[in-house]
Amino acid sequence: MVHTAPDEHLTRLNSKEDFLRLQKQSIDRWENLWEGNATVISVGVGSSSVAKGALEILDLVRAEMADTAVVREVSGNGAFWMEPWIEIKRPGAMPVLYGPVTEADVPGVLAGARDDLAVGTRSEHAEGNIPPLTEHPFFKHQVQLLTRNAGVIEPDSIEDAIARGAYHGYFKVLFEMSQEEAIAEVTTANVRGRGGGGFPAGIKWESGRKAKASPKFVVCNSHEGEPNVYKDRHLHEADPHRILEGILIACIACGADRGYNYIGGEYPLGIKRFRKAVADAERLGLIGKNVLGSGKDVAFRVRTGGGAYICGEASALMYSIMGVRGQPRTKPPRSVEEGIWKRPTVANNTETLANIPDIIVNGGEWYASLGTEKSKGTKLMTIQGPSKRHGVVEVEMGMTMGQLFNEVFGGMPDGYTYKGVQTGGVSAGPVTPAHFDIPLDFDSLTPLNGMLGSGGFVNFDESVCVVDFARYMTAFSRYESCSKCVPCRLGNPALVEILDRIRFGRGSLEDLALIRRTSKHIIELSLCGLGQVAPVPLIGLLDTYEEEFRRHIVDGVCPTGTCPISARQPALTAAD
Amino acid sequence: MAQSEQTHAVRPVPAPFTGRQEIDLDVVREMMSHFKYDDFEEAQELILAALQEVNEHYGWVSPEAAAVVAEHLGTSTTRVFALLSFYADFRTEPRGHHHLLVCHGVSCYVMGSQKLVQALRDDYGIEDGDTTPDEQLSVQVVNGCLGVCDRSPVVKIDDEFVGHVTPESLNDLLQRAIVGREAMLAQEETNGSHSTR
Numbered sequence: 044m045v046h047t048a049p050d051e052h053l054t055r056l057n058s059k060e061d062f063l064r065l066q067k068q069s070i071d072r073w074e075n076l077w078e079g080n081a082t083v084i085s086v087g088v089g090s091s092s093v094a095k096g097a098l099e100i101l102d103l104v105r106a107e108m109a110d111t112a113v114v115r116e117v118s119g120n121g122a123f124w125m126e127p128w129i130e131i132k133r134p135g136a137m138p139v140l141y142g143p144v145t146e147a148d149v150p151g152v153l154a155g156a157r158d159d160l161a162v163g164t165r166s167e168h169a170e171g172n173i174p175p176l177t178e179h180p181f182f183k184h185q186v187q188l189l190t191r192n193a194g195v196i197e198p199d200s201i202e203d204a205i206a207r208g209a210y211h212g213y214f215k216v217l218f219e220m221s222q223e224e225a226i227a228e229v230t231t232a233n234v235r236g237r238g239g240g241g242f243p244a245g246i247k248w249e250s251g252r253k254a255k256a257s258p259k260f261v262v263c264n265s266h267e268g269e270p271n272v273y274k275d276r277h278l279h280e281a282d283p284h285r286i287l288e289g290i291l292i293a294c295i296a297c298g299a300d301r302g303y304n305y306i307g308g309e310y311p312l313g314i315k316r317f318r319k320a321v322a323d324a325e326r327l328g329l330i331g332k333n334v335l336g337s338g339k340d341v342a343f344r345v346r347t348g349g350g351a352y353i354c355g356e357a358s359a360l361m362y363s364i365m366g367v368r369g370q371p372r373t374k375p376p377r378s379v380e381e382g383i384w385k386r387p388t389v390a391n392n393t394e395t396l397a398n399i400p401d402i403i404v405n406g407g408e409w410y411a412s413l414g415t416e417k418s419k420g421t422k423l424m425t426i427q428g429p430s431k432r433h434g435v436v437e438v439e440m441g442m443t444m445g446q447l448f449n450e451v452f453g454g455m456p457d458g459y460t461y462k463g464v465q466t467g468g469v470s471a472g473p474v475t476p477a478h479f480d481i482p483l484d485f486d487s488l489t490p491l492n493g494m495l496g497s498g499g500f501v502n503f504d505e506s507v508c509v510v511d512f513a514r515y516m517t518a519f520s521r522y523e524s525c526s527k528c529v530p531c532r533l534g535n536p537a538l539v540e541i542l543d544r545i546r547f548g549r550g551s552l553e554d555l556a557l558i559r560r561t562s563k564h565i566i567e568l569s570l571c572g573l574g575q576v577a578p579v580p581l582i583g584l585l586d587t588y589e590e591e592f593r594r595h596i597v598d599g600v601c602p603t604g605t606c607p608i609s610a611r612q613p614a615l616t617a618a619d
Numbered sequence: 620m621a622q623s624e625q626t627h628a629v630r631p632v633p634a635p636f637t638g639r640q641e642i643d644l645d646v647v648r649e650m651m652s653h654f655k656y657d658d659f660e661e662a663q664e665l666i667l668a669a670l671q672e673v674n675e676h677y678g679w680v681s682p683e684a685a686a687v688v689a690e691h692l693g694t695s696t697t698r699v700f701a702l703l704s705f706y707a708d709f710r711t712e713p714r715g716h717h718h719l720l721v722c723h724g725v726s727c728y729v730m731g732s733q734k735l736v737q738a739l740r741d742d743y744g745i746e747d748g749d750t751t752p753d754e755q756l757s758v759q760v761v762n763g764c765l766g767v768c769d770r771s772p773v774v775k776i777d778d779e780f781v782g783h784v785t786p787e788s789l790n791d792l793l794q795r796a797i798v799g800r801e802a803m804l805a806q807e808e809t810n811g812s813h814s815t816r
Contacts, residue, residue: 094767123769270724270764308671308708309763349667349706350763366663367698368705384660427726433769465725501725515728522762525705592674 053202055328057219058336064326066205068586073206077132082112084153085130085138086494087194089119089280090273090312096146097127103149104129118281118316120194121435122181125162128170130194131155137164139173165195181432184451186413186421186439189397193281198316201323209328212403213288217337218297220403222252225296229399233419238264238355238392238497240572241418241485244399246388250379251297254387258300262294262383264360265393266307266354269468270519272499274423275393277435279306279313282397283320287343289358289396291330292403294341297389301342302392305360308348318345352523357390371571394423398423414440418484422495424607426452428502429459438483445479448502455502462509463587465501467494469516470576472583473503492583508605509588510595513581514542520577531574534565538578548608550596637714638780639754640677647673647684651691662692667702670709678718679710707762715750715757717796720775724764731785736760738786755797788791 055485056062076083086101105114119126128142129152141152141160151157163176176182186195196203204210216225230245251259263286267275276285290302298391306314321343324330330343346364353359361383363369382388398420402410414420418440424447425435431453438447448454448464455461463473472492474481481487485495503512521535541558544550562578569575585592594600651761654669656662669688673750680688685699703709721739723732739758748762767773770782774789776796784792 090766093771094765094770094773096784268763270762271726271768272727273764273766273768276766307763310766344664346664347668347671349671349702350708351706352762363667364664365660366666366694366702368701427724427768427771428729430769469725501729503729509731511733512728515725515733519762 050066053071053323053327055326056335057328059214062153062210062214062335068209069202069206069271072202076113077138080134081429082108082134083130083132083138084112085115085117085194086109086131087119087126087128087130088116088312089126090276090310091123092126092128093312095127095143097466099146100127100129100144100149100507103146103352104153107150107153112326115197116199118196118197118198119277120281121190121277121437123433123435124181124431125167128162130165137166137168137170137173139164139170140176143525148171164381170228174588180450180453181434181436184438184446185436187437188401189278189420189423190281190287190437192285193277196282198281199319201327204282204320208404209284209400210288212293212400213295213329214335215403216292217335217339222296222298225292225403226252228402228407229296232398232402232410233407234395234398234402234410235418235485236392237398237422241495244391244395247379247391248293250410251299251387251389254379256387258386259298260383260386260388261290261297261299261302262356262357262360262364262388262390263290263302263304263393263396264355264390265313266348266355266360267497268309268348268350268355268523269470269497269499271427271465272425272497272500273310274425274498275307275434276310276313277423278393278397279310281474283313283317284324285397285400286317286393287320287324290343290397291324292399293391293396294313295388299389300340301344302366303344303346303383305346305354305364306350307354308350314345314347319481322347345552351525352519353525353571353573356573359571360390361388365414368525370525371573373570402583409554415482415484417486418495422483422498424483424500426500428465429456429458429504430454430502440484441482443480443482444474445476447483448479448500453501455504459502459504462503462505462507465503465512465580467496468499469519469580469581470494470496473580473587475587492586494577494579506603506605508601508603509584510601511543511592514539514546516580517542517578520573523573524577525573528568528570528574530565530568531570531577534561534569534574535577537561538565538581539598542581545592545595546601546606546608548595548599548606552593552596555585555589555592558582625652639713641713642677642679642684644672644680644683646676647687648691650676652769654691656692657755659693661692666692666694666699667706670699670702674709678714679712679730681711695768710748710759712750714760715754716800717756717777717791717793719756719758719760720765721760722765722767722771722775723760723762724768724771726764726768727772730771735774735784735789737770756793761815 088097103414125142128140129144130138130140132138140162161173163179164170192207201330236242265275276569294302332340351369354363356371357378359369359371361509367618378388378390411419421437421439423437461476463475465473471494517538521539524531541554562582565578566575654665673684684717685698689696689699721735740752745758765773772784773782774784
């Protein structure tokens with residue numbers, strides 16, 4: 044039984060009845076797959092598991108089982124610690140996930156002889172001694188809305204996606220709701236921008252809809268250049284149709300003529316899967332002229348980034364789409380007034396737009412019941428640095444940091460102790476274990492210099508020198524500065540110089556005041572978001588670990604032995 | 620640590636060579652013929668994508684290739700070069716026979732990627748973007764993230780990810796890659812095959 048690309052037989056849908064027919068077909072096909080007598084084997088393939096040999100394992104499984112079972116290439120499920128994994132559903136049994144699996148383990152796993160590798164079942168029920176995956180601490184505390192298809196559907200199959208509810212919200216917006224009603228749901232849901240800003244999406248959409256000019260555009264910002272965030276990559280690899288549907292709904296609700304998705308060049312697999320999703324949607328007539336006979340037209344373009352962090356800033360991103368250097372400009376005019384090609388443009392983050400289909404289907408009230416008073420819904424979180432379990436998780440807003448770090452991610456591995464956790468990518472300060480009772484939402488971390496931002500956290504332990512760490516992050520901002528405005532262009536190199544002075548043992552106590560003064564200038568005078576937050580991690584580290592900075596200066600000692608000042612190790616200079 | 624040692628033992632480096640390549644302008648012209656546009660605005664939106672395709676195929680973009688791109692999209696070479704020099708993914712010089720990406724994301728930093736960068740500087744005399752004088756190795760330090768954070772620090776040599784790298788294992792890896800390629804070339808010579816690499 045060779046599993047061919049399932050959607051090759053699909054043809055253009057010309058009316059709403061065509062769509063409903065396809066929806067029913069897809070659901071039947073999906074139910075037959077799982078309730079029938081076939082053995083279904085799925086291998087989780089995402090960038091993180093490819094690096095660990097998931098493709099080789101998929102090939103092995105195909106070679107051995109292609110004649111007797113349905114073999115599927117699904118995406119990763121966010122749990123990096125169990126990759127690469129194989130899921131096997133035998134007739135009459137629950138789907139069981141095995142991982143991490145090596146190539147040598149594959150025959151044993153396929154023969155059903157390796158229950159020692161079983162992690163859990165993808166079901167509410169146990170299978171023999173194997174408990175449901177949802178009882179594992181990594182999954183127990185998650186609320187999976189955006190990621191509920193991750194590791195479940197084949198990302199390349201539009202039928203799988205439709206069977207799991209994709210384009211139902213789009214259908215509602217096309218035929219059952221007015222623009223005002225759709226935007227009202229988003230406003231009621233109070234979904235706030237997931238890219239870091241936290242600006243309510245509904246307000247943005249409303250001004251986009253009211254903008255008089257034509258054409259208008261919607262841009263999805265899928266450029267997460269931060270060196271420790273990969274939530275959008277996970278979404279693109281796991282469920283590209285969800286993102287596409289979100290963008291298309293935004294296009295209809297705002298009356299936009301064309302949707303864009305600007306994807307960072309860092310994730311080729313995500314780009315490949317998203318392009319496939321767009322091609323399929325176009326072939327089915329979900330994109331194009333007279334969508335499903337509704338009389339509405341939507342065009343779509345995919346653009347990819349070239350590895351410039353600054354292009355995550357909305358105005359820089361638009362310049363990058365227009366084929367020039369991605370350098371931000373002053374606002375006003377805001378992008379909803381003058382964006383791409385000087386047309387009104389609504390720009391949202393990927394994760395924000397991925398929330399939209401569920402909001403349209405289930406209503407804004409439902410969404411607003413999730414999360415905290417001011418931060419609604421769920422949030423994707425990622426962890427890096429030393430940790431027992433790595434991965435992408437989706438949790439309800441308001442979970443405490445301690446629960447996230449210690450229960451979901453399992454805390455520090457043996458032999459490591461927490462020194463702190465860096466928050467908000469490279470745009471915010473660290474928190475210490477003393478603050479682990481603080482809830483995770485958009486506002487609670489702000490008094491601590493911390494930021495929820497894009498939900499990327501980095502554990503660091505006692506072996507990390509905070510001065511060197513601060514230098515690393517400041518050097519990152521120096522490298523990524525677009526060089527347009529002076530405070531950022533000259534301020535960040537100046538900060539790196541001061542930090543180097545301290546690292547080499549030539550610092551003075553006045554340097555600490557100088558750091559604060561220079562940082563204040565950069566924060567207050569820079570043009571764009573990158574410059575305005577560039578010194579924040581440094582200030583956060585300085586506030587939290589001032590004693591360690593002082594030890595470098597006063598005692599001439601780097602407590603961890605990282606900095607050149609320490610004789611215990613040869614001089615290290617951080618890369619630019 | 621045990622995992623990385625196992626990876627080393629099981630799979631010999633090198634993986635397929637990405638190789639050092641001269642740019643064939645006819646191939647670039649052929650690539651460009653797939654970039655169709657209706658108006659000047661759309662042509663401009665395609666510059667970045669066109670350059671990415673050349674860069675992906677050859678590992679770098681030469682001034683001549685940039686001129687072909689500019690001509691096809693009705694813009695100036697200067698404009699094209701403005702993009703090449705701004706976006707970090709582009710190289711304007713050919714790569715070495717082996718191309719090494721060193722992940723320098725926060726996770727890899729915390730786990731010691733800086734020592735790898737330093738080792739490359741000390742042992743091979745090369746920094747981010749450089750190629751060794753014997754053209755064996757080029758290096759790119761990735762300011763973003765290669766996405767294998769649970770095995771940090773991570774490097775990618777040619778098509779192969781290697782995790783939990785130390786300066787010693789990095790040196791070992793590079794030496795085996797270089798020796799492996801020479802052995803393969805010698806093998807090809809005795810077999811009489813004509814490889815352009």
